[in-house]
Amino acid sequence: MSQAESYRRFSDTQAHPWVAVDVVIYTLDQSRLECLLVQVKEGSFAGKWAFPGGLVGAQESLDQAAERELYERTGVKNAYLEQLYTFGKPERDPATRAVSVSYLALVPYQEVKLNPASKYAAIGWFPANRLPRLAYDHDQVGRLALKRMRSKLQYANIVYSLLPSEFTLGELQEVYETILHRSLDRRNFRKKILALGLLKRLRKKRRGTHRPAALYAFIKRRPMIMEML
Amino acid sequence: MSQAESYRRFSDTQAHPWVAVDVVIYTLDQSRLECLLVQVKEGSFAGKWAFPGGLVGAQESLDQAAERELYERTGVKNAYLEQLYTFGKPERDPATRAVSVSYLALVPYQEVKLNPASKYAAIGWFPANRLPRLAYDHDQVGRLALKRMRSKLQYANIVYSLLPSEFTLGELQEVYETILHRSLDRRNFRKKILALGLLKRLRKKRRGTHRPAALYAFIKRRPMIMEML
DNA sequence: CCAAAAGTGTTGGTCTTACACCCATGC
């Protein structure tokens, strides 16, 4: 595909697009699934909201560019981050030919410190299933991201990246119920989740308004493929 | 991410890579899973084998570029073709910064007419699980493609794209056995596949050396997500 | 003592897997 020779030979008729990454960042705030948007400042989409993103640096891999963008907007490192899809229709950005590699990220709400950056007019969380009309082809990106996240939560352990380090089984179940939007049987849920052996029960308890609940933590906080539900 | 303004502002420090597609094309020849490779002609990888690919045209979408590459090498149109992953480490091609969007294609062996093209030294089928060392980062691409195809065959109906329009249940089962490399119980396989309602039984029979087998065809030849096995 | 969430097992139904014999044809 790619030796320098053929680049030279074809470069007149072939495109040489800009390459950007866009990151769809989800979090849970009080069991509401939210998604981070930035407001575009300039160009024909000025005023519209979009997923944060930016050009890939000359010495950067795509993953690094996505990590950097995630870090710059939220201050979060080591969250779950996965390449989603690459969008490249010539007309997706009317201003220029741009290919966008989209990423999906899951972050724990508590750890986020939003950072607007001068290139955007604003930044903020929006309910994930009620996003406004977005700039570029980002409506499509958002639909795909939501679909992927919903399905992936069921066969990978990536919830760990949405939760703080300690949580109750009730909270964990609430996460699944929110994202899959259906309710789950408590006894079956606990049986299944505990049988996976992913959690350790801590000594502590969460004391709330009522009976205290045992706190749990993930034994390993890295992505693994497995049947969750 | 991508208004023209920020392109101008950042273009000194940001990359402006070449964008290429690479297509991993699988087929079945007498129940051997094979993969199409081309031999690189020039550059530091000259003589090595790689997946066919090329730069994305100025007016082309990524999907169109992949379709075109598939058609140019094999003469096949309307085969199953899916975006796989985008590779973009700065060092993946030492000659230049190139981002490669990889695709996965499944083609019926009977319909292929291989077309070498002058940009390659050679073209040919190789056993999919015994590929030689490939150029660029294509070893990684190949591993990912094989994994994706194996898993996707189990939850989508994409086998239709590996088979001719008429086939026996025995042939269909052989395809699954080859790709998943494990043997399946014939009675259970037939029960499950027929229960899906994807196949129509034709009047005809295949007459071979022994008892004739009923021929089947897919009712719909387009990708659908569903439990296959 | 009341409200609210935590914690805990059993059962019936469904789905999956394992398994063996007869059939139709070509040679």
Add this chain to the structure above:
DNA sequence: GCATGGGTGTAAGACCAACACTTTTGG
């Protein structure tokens, strides 16, 4: 008539979904 793949049903076990009551705390 024999070798070869085609065609078919059943039974046991695994897995999953449905279901209700008691416990612990705060107010």
